Amino acid sequence: MRGLILFGxxxxxxxxxxxxxxxxxxxxxxxxxxVIISLAFNVLCIVDAVDMARTHKDHYETARYxxxxxxxxxxxxxxxxxxxxxxxxxxxxxxxAYHIPAASMEDTLLIGxxxxxxxxxxxxxxxxxxxxxFAYPEDPSKEFVKRVVAVEGDTVEIRDKVLLVNGSSVPEPxxxxxxxxxxxxxxxxxxxxxxxxVPAGSYFTMGDNRDRxxxxxxxxxxxxxxxxxxxxxxxWSWDRTARAVRWDRIGMxxx
Numbered sequence: 001m002r003g004l005i006l007f008g009x010x011x012x013x014x015x016x017x018x019x020x021x022x023x024x025x026x027x028x029x030x031x032x033x034x035v036i037i038s039l040a041f042n043v044l045c046i047v048d049a050v051d052m053a054r055t056h057k058d059h060y061e062t063a064r065y066x067x068x069x070x071x072x073x074x075x076x077x078x079x080x081x082x083x084x085x086x087x088x089x090x091x092x093x094x095x096x097a098y099h100i101p102a103a104s105m106e107d108t109l110l111i112g113x114x115x116x117x118x119x120x121x122x123x124x125x126x127x128x129x130x131x132x133x134f135a136y137p138e139d140p141s142k143e144f145v146k147r148v149v150a151v152e153g154d155t156v157e158i159r160d161k162v163l164l165v166n167g168s169s170v171p172e173p174x175x176x177x178x179x180x181x182x183x184x185x186x187x188x189x190x191x192x193x194x195x196x197x198v199p200a201g202s203y204f205t206m207g208d209n210r211d212r213x214x215x216x217x218x219x220x221x222x223x224x225x226x227x228x229x230x231x232x233x234x235x236w237s238w239d240r241t242a243r244a245v246r247w248d249r250i251g252m253x254x255x
Contacts, residue, residue, distance in 0.1 A: 094119060096229065098133060098145065104207035104214065105131070105145060108174050113249065114236040115145075119229035126203065127151065128165070131231035131254055134205070134222050145231060146205035146215050146222075147174075156204050158193035158217070163206070172208075174255070179211035189217040203227070 100113040108131070109115065117123075117133050126132045126148045136142040150156045150165050157164040161177055164170065185192035190211065198204050202221035207213025216222065231254045237246035 096133075097235070098143070100145065104209050104212060105147075106209040107176055108147075108208045108254065109145065109231075109234075110237065110239075110246070110249070112238040112240055112246070113234050114238075115231050115254065116233050116235050117229040118232050123230040124227045125224070126227065126230050128154075132203070132205065132222075133228040133231065135226040135228065137222060137226060138219055140226070143228065144205075144215075146207055146213070148203050149206050149216075150198050150204035152198050152200045152202055154198045154204070155195050156193070156198060157195040158189070158191065161191045161210065174208050175210050176208065177211050178209070193217055201225075 096117045096119055098115050098117055100109045100111055100115065103111055128148055128151060130148050131145060132148055133143055133145045136144050149163060149170065155166050157167075160182060162169055163172060163175075183191045185194060196204075198221060201224045203224065204216045205222050206215045206217065233254055234249050234252045237249040238244075239246050
């Protein structure tokens with residue numbers, strides 16, 4: 001009985017730490033702590049089980065189901081069931097994991113980054129500067145990740161690649177421009193966009209890789225109901241060109 005209680009405590013604490021760490025933008029030290037706690041409680045459960053077996057070995061009559069493989073199967077089935085239920089609840093209301101397949105958010109998010117997105121109600125009401133995941137307005141089956149640069153009521157303008165919100169230029173240290181050419185507004189709005197007002201219940205979003213991003217400059221505003229959540233952190237990153245893990249990005253907060 002004590003072993004089952006400890007197992008339950010372990011599952012609860014690991015789950016609680018995972019949720020807290022994921023929501024509150026963990027760094028790599030919290031992730032390491034989570035692993036250590038999980039391993040420690042597993043060892044504790046094993047030690048407790050051995051102790052109980054030694055204590056009662058002389059006066060405990062085993063039943064047909066008291067076999068090691070029965071207990072292993074029980075734990076596996078219980079873990080799978082609990083994980084499935086919790087995973088569905090977390091993805092629906094708390095956290096969702098996404099993979100970055102394109103370069104439109106470089107250098108903030110790189111191809112191969114795996115991110116955690118906060119899906120709580122407050123996180124679905126982003127402010128300027130937040131990175132958000134949303135359903136693409138022209139095809140809701142697709143999901144984009146971009147940066148919110150303006151909210152409802154703001155006036156957005158672009159002059160020679162410089163972003164202006166409500167008439168003032170916006171400091172954007174995270175933005176990169178990889179194309180030296182300057183495109184006039186008469187051709188397309190990438191580098192020059194006439195002033196537009198963000199309507200109520202909408203957002204204006206752009207990619208940090210400004211010259212290579214397909215965003216609100218081209219297809220318009222993001223309705224608030226399309227917002228899935230706010231990006232919080234990177235939990236894994238794989239460089240497919242170098243075929244190596246980007247260890248320095250694991251646990252990185254996204255700003």
